[in-house]
Amino acid sequence: MIMQKFDYQAPADLKEACQIMANYGDKAKLLAGGTDLLIALKKNRISPSQVVALDQVDEIKGLWSDDDGIYLGARTTAAEIADSDFGAAGQALAEAAAQVGSPLVRNLATVGGNLVTAMPAADMAPPLLVMQAGVVLEKLGDNREIALDDFFVGPGEQVMLPEEIMSLIFLPELPSGSGSAFEKLGVRKALERSIVSVAALITLADDGKTIQEARIALGAVAPTPMLAATAGAGLCGKKATKKNFSAAAKTTAQEARPRGLRTSAVYSRLMVEQLTMRALTRAYAAASR
């Protein structure tokens, strides 16, 4: 038993969930996968009067798409994402989801939870950043969409109001000739918080050699997951060569802002450079397919 006392609510749909959150505000905590929330409750880091389980809110589960792009329900589990086909452009997301925690954790943990908890090392954040994801935040009678790049504020902090619920993650349709990849460094393969993670996305021009667009995002090396904007922009218009990737990897390492908490900042930057090189190389291979 968890020592804290709270009431449990399981709204049947998003509207009811929004109503509960409107009534209780910061006295209520949303329960999605529970892999972070239950630990926070057990360790008395939070003390809500209401725990609001989103298990029955089917509108925010699963994946669907239209001409504009892919809609990812925030309540979709890491295991479901790891088993989904996002094409070459979204390969990084499936790769990252497949490395979250362990198989047991992946069957519970959700993509929305991974973002809302706003951990610098959140595995699914870098791929979603390079895919230019937007997140939809719902509250009673209103909603707003913001770019994921504007979502994170600091370790464990994001822009959501207490009464808001993340419902969807929107992935805009990427041009053909796009490919992405995700690289993660940990000391073991499972149940590991990333020491450094990197996602890269490359869109090739029609000649198959010139980089039309490139984006690189980093995890665990700054107070929030971050885009390495200078390095990504620097690749645009250049040829996809080892030399150019290497220069971009060096720039990425400089853009990282490691705080030297889990490993030394020097080591973090060295690993950012290595992992960026690998991610760019594989993203290019995926874009060429």
Next chain:
Amino acid sequence: MKKCHITFQLNGSLREILVDPNQTLVRMLREDLGLTGTKNGCGEGDCGSCTVLLDDEPINSCLVLAAQVDGHKVTTIEGLADGDKLHPLQTSFIENGAIQCGFCTPGMILSAKALLEQQPNPSELDIRTAISGNLCRCTGYQKIVESIKAAANNCQGES
């Protein structure tokens, strides 16, 4: 703190129970229902000793509230044997010496069961990945992997 009235399928039979909202699934199974086969280890989703199948998928039952299983299907280690007849994985663990202290065994077997249902003929890497959320502090992984492989081969032989 209002109690929650839940109905769920446990090891093949329908159960109805009143639970406290702050009760975790692992503790409800062990303390309210007396099913102590599921072990309570780290309580943080790191060790896997509390593994149960929720709608046939292996999960950490220390990270789920009991109230959340309302309307769902839960399988614990007690649900595997058919009367006195052990599940092939249980037999294989015994025959191959995969049980030392036994604390990780229920979780290991349930993770393995979920794997074999999806992949009847897994590679060694598939097996090691499938049990990567289950820690064995006796470090008897080799025998555990061999047992799962042997059980897969036996099941293949039967079908």
